[in-house]
Amino acid sequence: MIRLENVIKSYDGNKNVVDGLNLEIRSGEFVVLVGESGCGKTTTMKMINRLIEPSSGNIYIDNDNIKNINKNSLRRNIGYVIQNVGLFPHLTIDKNIATVPLLCKKDKADIENRVRQLLELIELPYDEYAHRYPRELSGGQQQRVGVARALANDPDIILMDEPFSALDPITREQLQNELLGLQEELKKTIVFVTHDIDEAIKLGDKIAVMTEGKIIQYDAPEEILKNPVNKFVEAFVGKDRLWKTPDMLKAEDIMSKSMTKIGQNRSVAHAIELMKQHNTDVLVVVDKVSEKSGKILGIVGTNRFKGVGDNSIKMKDVMKSDFAKIPYDMCLVDVLNIRKENKIQFSPVVDIDDRLMGIITNASIINVLTKLVPEREDY
Amino acid sequence: MNLVEYFAENYMYILEKTGEHIYLAGVAVLLACAFGIPVGFSITNNKRVSNIVIGIANIIQTIPSLALFAFAMSIFGIGADNAIFALFLYALLPIIKNTLIGIRNVNPAIREAARGMGMSKVQIMFKVEVPLAISVIMGGVRIATVTCIGIATIATLIGAGGLGQLIYQGIGMMDYEMIFAGAICSALLALLADFLLGIVERRLTSKGIVKEDIA
Numbered sequence: 001m002i003r004l005e006n007v008i009k010s011y012d013g014n015k016n017v018v019d020g021l022n023l024e025i026r027s028g029e030f031v032v033l034v035g036e037s038g039c040g041k042t043t044t045m046k047m048i049n050r051l052i053e054p055s056s057g058n059i060y061i062d063n064d065n066i067k068n069i070n071k072n073s074l075r076r077n078i079g080y081v082i083q084n085v086g087l088f089p090h091l092t093i094d095k096n097i098a099t100v101p102l103l104c105k106k107d108k109a110d111i112e113n114r115v116r117q118l119l120e121l122i123e124l125p126y127d128e129y130a131h132r133y134p135r136e137l138s139g140g141q142q143q144r145v146g147v148a149r150a151l152a153n154d155p156d157i158i159l160m161d162e163p164f165s166a167l168d169p170i171t172r173e174q175l176q177n178e179l180l181g182l183q184e185e186l187k188k189t190i191v192f193v194t195h196d197i198d199e200a201i202k203l204g205d206k207i208a209v210m211t212e213g214k215i216i217q218y219d220a221p222e223e224i225l226k227n228p229v230n231k232f233v234e235a236f237v238g239k240d241r242l243w244k245t246p247d248m249l250k251a252e253d254i255m256s257k258s259m260t261k262i263g264q265n266r267s268v269a270h271a272i273e274l275m276k277q278h279n280t281d282v283l284v285v286v287d288k289v290s291e292k293s294g295k296i297l298g299i300v301g302t303n304r305f306k307g308v309g310d311n312s313i314k315m316k317d318v319m320k321s322d323f324a325k326i327p328y329d330m331c332l333v334d335v336l337n338i339r340k341e342n343k344i345q346f347s348p349v350v351d352i353d354d355r356l357m358g359i360i361t362n363a364s365i366i367n368v369l370t371k372l373v374p375e376r377e378d379y
Numbered sequence: 380m381n382l383v384e385y386f387a388e389n390y391m392y393i394l395e396k397t398g399e400h401i402y403l404a405g406v407a408v409l410l411a412c413a414f415g416i417p418v419g420f421s422i423t424n425n426k427r428v429s430n431i432v433i434g435i436a437n438i439i440q441t442i443p444s445l446a447l448f449a450f451a452m453s454i455f456g457i458g459a460d461n462a463i464f465a466l467f468l469y470a471l472l473p474i475i476k477n478t479l480i481g482i483r484n485v486n487p488a489i490r491e492a493a494r495g496m497g498m499s500k501v502q503i504m505f506k507v508e509v510p511l512a513i514s515v516i517m518g519g520v521r522i523a524t525v526t527c528i529g530i531a532t533i534a535t536l537i538g539a540g541g542l543g544q545l546i547y548q549g550i551g552m553m554d555y556e557m558i559f560a561g562a563i564c565s566a567l568l569a570l571l572a573d574f575l576l577g578i579v580e581r582r583l584t585s586k587g588i589v590k591e592d593i594a
Contacts, residue, residue: 049495051494071497072497074497075494076493076497077497080492080495080496081491082488082491083488085492085495086486086488086489086492086495088489088493088511088587089489089587090510090511090584090587091513091585099496103498133585133586133587149496159495225383367418
């Protein structure tokens with residue numbers, strides 16, 4: 001765990017580059033610091049491995065104040081990846097990766113094994129690449145080696161300073177995906193600095209949006225997209241962002257909460273009355289109407305009442321019970337697919353306990369999309 | 380006039396003078412390395428000091444060699460020490476300047492990566508800066524060596540011997556073979572030294588570093 005407490009950094013004594021920053025990063029979390037250039041994000045990151053010393057405030061790693069840890073041993077236990085890769089051009093790839101273990105004077109055979117393992121991890125075959133020099137590798141390969149080098153000493157924490165920003169878009173995306181794959185496997189605590197909000201959203205478990213040395217919002221990417229705390233975050237994230245990343249929209253964001261419920265033991269006559277009252281032709285049948293969120297049993301539409309004259313017939317007898325339930329965290333794309341495949345218009349959304357949360361209809365989807373599409377001037 | 384005959388008859392004398400020449404230039408360059416490389420290192424981070432140091436070395440370089448020998452003679456008197464001191468001063472500029480440039484040209488990203496991985500200042504110097512700057516530093520040493528071998532021909536004027544002695548004696552005696560023997564030997568010596576140092580430079584430089592071809 002990394003904890004920054006009221007950290008201030010000022011280079012000239014007047015302007016605070018980092019201004020009273022508080023941040024807690026849990027172990028195994030991938031946190032992205034994002035902001036425009038000069039917002040203090042890189043400074044914040046570099047204070048974690050003491051490349052920059054804070055003017056005041058404290059930083060703790062697993063409750064140890066890093067002021068009390070020897071700078072060099074601190075850094076050897078924190079992986080560090082920078083934008084310009086920074087591989088040593090005079091050393092071969094295996095020596096580059098082995099830098100930190102060699103500094104720590106680890107056993108030679110262990111180091112070689114570790115290098116083999118890491119090269120395998122970044123998919124550069126040992127026999128082909130270990131004895132090449134950095135200049136003989138492509139930019140993307142070099143940065144892969146950069147990441148492997150950061151992992152060499154098996155640190156718990158890895159700091160990454162815009163590691164992919166100098167790469168072409170295709171390689172960048174590839175490396176982003178690989179990094180996500182690695183993280184899935186390794187579960188490191190990663191602090192990642194970028195100015196690219198797309199990258200932040202793609203990679204981060206949590207995103208800290210920074211401006212003028214402060215964190216203005218620290219949240220999961222979905223939260224930042226859906227509920228930006230202020231105009232700045234909204235503008236920075238971009239209003240149409242959600243629209244570009246529809247997989248961030250979950251069923252519970254799309255659903256409408258205004259639906260008409262009916263108890264399983266009510267009669268058809270009662271159902272028709274309810275439909276009239278609420279101006280709808282579909283009802284949701286639940287076990288108990290009184291409770292706020294009853295368990296969903298089925299749905300009934302007007303066509304279910306055809307030829308039913310007997311008032312003793314109850315909802316549970318006529319309802320359609322083999323309907324597609326949508327889990328609350330299903331993303332928009334999947335919801336649309338299910339609706340298309342099953343040719344349904346009326347999809348109830350349920351929580352983990354199968355309790356009714358809301359309803360997705362064509363109208364609710366259109367409502368959400370209208371909100372997402374950026375406002376335009378008059379046509 | 381038969382140069383080959385002259386060489387055959389006087390090879391012992393020529394070898395002796397060549398030895399003296401190598402001694403003069405060699406010791407001067409070694410001293411200049413021992414002094415100049417650390418100085419070059421220590422001034423990399425201070426623009427003001429480095430400007431002053433380079434300025435002084437530049438001024439020394441502009442003093443005519445004969446005048447410098449004369450000046451050195453007034454301090455050390457005549458003899459080899461005096462000549463070595465003057466040659467040492469000449470060798471300083473290229474060595475300090477190239478060390479400075481070599482270290483300054485190390486990509487800051489590489490230095491930062493080294494720092495970020497927990498290398499101490501000394502480790503950064505020996506594991507990163509020196510290997511990366513070595514070809515530029517060696518370039519300075521080569522220039523200094525060639526310059527010193529050339530200038531050392533004047534050292535004979537203050538009684539330090541060397542191949543210059545053949546040239547000046549030859550001029551005095553109107554003995555062209557002698558003049559040529561001195562001139563050719565000092566020229567060959569300079570070429571050979573440059574060639575050998577070139578090999579050393581390539582040996583010391585990692586294959587991972589491509590030195591841009593500067594014509």
